[in-house]
Amino acid sequence: MNSLGSMYRKAFKHFGRQHWWPADFPFEVMVGAILTQNTNWQNVEKAILNLKREKLLTPKRLSAVSLKKLASCIRSAGYYNIKAKRLKSFLEYLVVRYRGNIQKMSQIETGLLREELLGVNGIGPETADSILLYALNKPIFVVDAYTKRILARHGLISEDSSYIEVQKLFMQNLKKEVKLYNEYHALLVKVGKEYCLKNKPRCNICPLKK
DNA sequence: CACCAGGCAAGTA
């Protein structure tokens, strides 16, 4: 068992299943992935609820709604003007390329799909991979700020490692399983929040401690 | 009051 494997076991033993992604259907995951960029999930939940209450949470409805209306619905998620534009960019892609049909989208090969997503304005590596893993069930590992911070504090990577480098480290040392990737990333976020905050590290009592 | 959250793109040199 390698170090990433044993880290996973310790995290799972301590925190158990995380039940990610907290959403009812794949399109909701995709919208949430854009809304949660550098933002607390609680703020995103309020925005998602607004969209649901307004019956806007489908590709066609969200494509039809005005930018101003969309922005007002997602206000609580922060950066609401830029995120409204990013959602529109994504919808343009989804509707033009797949007629808003997510089943159709999920048939495309994962590597190609990833490149397509990265071509959409407002979708970077973490957002693209979150969509691939949590909305489309593709075996892609999601890297975020907590992932890097935790691995760096354990001496497994340097602080300035690139996204792809860290992603490869996980994918080359773990079984390529959707279930495992799903749970592992969610656990790293959980561990990060509890024990690996920027200015309040609690490495001494972290359950991953060596 | 300061700090920052499940990032990303645009601007600058």
Added chain:
DNA sequence: TACTTGCATGGT
């Protein structure tokens, strides 16, 4: 290419 800045609400 490498570094800096703007985007913004809401909880601790």
